[in-house]
Amino acid sequence: MDNQNIYVRICFDFPHFEELEINLNESAIKEIKENMSNLINLHEEMRKVIKKRIRE
Structure with a gap:
């Protein structure tokens, strides 16, 4: 598998959103x-704990 483009939406200052493109390799x-x-x-x-x- 080659590098893939992953699109990430990150909130810096609500309600403003900035879209970033990040290239990640298979191991990442x-x-x-x-x-x-x-x-x-x-x-x-x-x-569960x-x-x-x-219940106790």
């Missing part, structure tokens, strides 16, 4: 996907 995209997956899993684990503590 893979790392971003892994980090997002890890964050989702961490969120789920935290949610909170629910368990609420």
